[in-house]
Amino acid sequence: MQKFKHLQQRTEAGETIVSQNIIAKKIGESDRQIIVGAHYDTVKGVQGVDDNGSGVGVILEAIESFQHKKMPYTLTFVFFGAEEIGTKGSEYYTSQMTPKEIQNTVAMVNLDSLIAGDKMYVYGDEGEDGWVRDQALDLAKKKKLNVETNPGLNPEYPKGSTGDWSDHAAFKKLGIPFAYFEATNWALCDQDGYVQTEKHGAIWHNPEKDSLNFIRSQFPGRMEERLHTFSILLIELLTHIKEPKK
Ligand SMILES: [Zn+2]
Numbered sequence: 001m002q003k004f005k006h007l008q009q010r011t012e013a014g015e016t017i018v019s020q021n022i023i024a025k026k027i028g029e030s031d032r033q034i035i036v037g038a039h040y041d042t043v044k045g046v047q048g049v050d051d052n053g054s055g056v057g058v059i060l061e062a063i064e065s066f067q068h069k070k071m072p073y074t075l076t077f078v079f080f081g082a083e084e085i086g087t088k089g090s091e092y093y094t095s096q097m098t099p100k101e102i103q104n105t106v107a108m109v110n111l112d113s114l115i116a117g118d119k120m121y122v123y124g125d126e127g128e129d130g131w132v133r134d135q136a137l138d139l140a141k142k143k144k145l146n147v148e149t150n151p152g153l154n155p156e157y158p159k160g161s162t163g164d165w166s167d168h169a170a171f172k173k174l175g176i177p178f179a180y181f182e183a184t185n186w187a188l189c190d191q192d193g194y195v196q197t198e199k200h201g202a203i204w205h206n207p208e209k210d211s212l213n214f215i216r217s218q219f220p221g222r223m224e225e226r227l228h229t230f231s232i233l234l235i236e237l238l239t240h241i242k243e244p245k246k
Contacts, residue, residue, distance in 0.1 A: 040056050
């Protein structure tokens, strides 16, 4: 099933821009749902291969692999519009969720900027509340995937967590547990995860760097490794995720 939601955002210049969220559902054994999301917009004038063609690509790969499988939970895939102008797509989506739907949501998995950063991470809520992240980390270990979490070098972003700058934030605000996949490097500069690579600094939002040719030529093999690893991790997580007993 697909449906389109329209959002209207008035920019500072008074210009009205229309954007859409694209939603697809796969009914699972349980009618409780997991929302899997990635924004499909980019910063104006940027190819956006990393931010966020990569997230969209990994979700499409997972969808294809589930095609003939019965999944434990109902999966709601959402491609968000208008993330780059202030996470408008995900905020609109959560504003339309009924209390029943919120209660019926097991978790949200956000994928944003997966292929350029030096290291692969999964984040979640702090401590035990971050059970989706912890399950993803366990699965990564089992599958020998090179995925870790934010080491918490910066006290503003404690171990395992991250900032509210992507589409997971709107769901977190509703108390929905989340996991968020990203490639960056938390050891660099202000240790805020913004500078993704030692070699070329931040890639996202840069018209030269966030392009297929640049990433391919400057980081040979990285794109393929990241896409492969995150696809396996997403498929494993959605296949094995278990709600903790309350
Ligand atoms: Zn992004």
